[in-house]
Amino acid sequence: MSTASHQAVFQTANPHALATILDAAETRRIIACRDIFDLSGTKLWARDQPVSQALQRKLMDRKLRQPLEACLMAEDGVTATTLRDTVQALLGLDTALAELLRPHAGRIADEVPRLPLHPVVQLLLTAAQSSRPAQFVHAVQAMALNGALALARGATTVDLRMALLAGLMHDLGEMYIDPVYGEAEADRQLDVSSYEHLVVHPHVGHLLVSQLTDYPPRLARAIAEHHERLDGSGYPHRLRNEQISPQGRLLAVTEATLGVLRSDRAGAPEAAAALQRASVALRVVPGEFDMAWIGPVASAARP
Incomplete structure (x- = not known):
């Protein structure tokens, strides 16, 4: 599989991983650690904004400039x-x-x-x-x-x-x-x-x-x-x-x-x-x- 194909795995938000993250965000402080953009340059989510169900709607059918996993952080997460x-x-x-x-x-x-x-x-x-x-x-x-x-x-x-x-x-x-x-x-x-x-x-x-x-x-x-x-x-x-x-x-x-x-x-x-x-x-x-x-x-x- 080519490098481009590998990268495509994380170019869109995986629905199962996203659902788990959103569910966790109900009780944990998960925020964007950087602005989230799609490939066209449209800003979908702002840095420091807490993750919510609205993010799922924003990400629908969008290809991202950076993988979603690299754009989020759990402030009170596992250590x-x-x-x-x-x-x-x-x-x-x-x-x-x-x-x-x-x-x-x-x-x-x-x-x-x-x-x-x-x-x-x-x-x-x-x-x-x-x-x-x-x-x-x-x-x-x-x-x-x-x-x-x-x-x-x-x-x-x-x-x-x-x-x-x-x-x-x-x-x-x-x-x-x-x-x-x-x-x-x-x-x-x-x-x-x-x-x-x-x-x-x-x-x-x-x-x-x-x-x-x-x-x-x-x-x-x-x-x-x-x-x-x-x-x-x-x-x-x-x-x-x-x-x-x-x-x-x-x-x-x-x-x-x-x-x-x-x-x-x-x-x-x-x-x-x-x-x-x-x-x-x-x-x-x-x-x-x-x-x-x-x-x-x-x-x-x-x-």
Whole structure:
């Protein structure tokens, strides 16, 4: 796909992302951080003006000079401290996920407040926290687990921060599809139409991070790859083996583990059983996931 085609993804306001942002603006202070113009130079919204439903009408069928996401900011939005506090709350639960995180809880708690949150990412996380809370919690869970698995293999500080950010942002592309098709609903059997919608989100997430933020390319690549599988059975590009980056392999294990733990219930017996189910699920199809990243999950599942 050409650069022009990539840019076209954000040239108009995505209706699903916009609806989520507008819904969040009912309770959060989301404003324009710059004047918003269409391609013809018509001013649609003024800098510092709070976002409201009127913006949706202004944006209808308009191609924008700059992506909408780059023109808005959440003044009272999610911060790195918010993320740390949410991780701490997860650690306080008697769940399988908490068991996986606890060996590395101190290091994760130290690094999360230092994460650089790009304004576009902060905006979308804030919108998710207010309007799609299950998606926000999943993002924080993935951030923490991705970091914990990286630390289990001796990650440097730089690699740890990349792992934390990749986990946090891996599903931002879901903001751009109808929420009925999101992974929070993935426990149900997907029909062809649902799959066709869901399969797009890693690609959209990659474009979002690569075009609208200044994060390193390897971070965007990992997001694009988080549903790929080493045996070629994943999506969206059916990549195999060395075609998938180490960060993408890690993120795939994190996402698959959380998929099994989605119905995780508090309590020691239930947590132990959930860890065993996750360990089995990651190994049941030989060659699907990178065994090096599965190791910490398998170790935690042992009696």
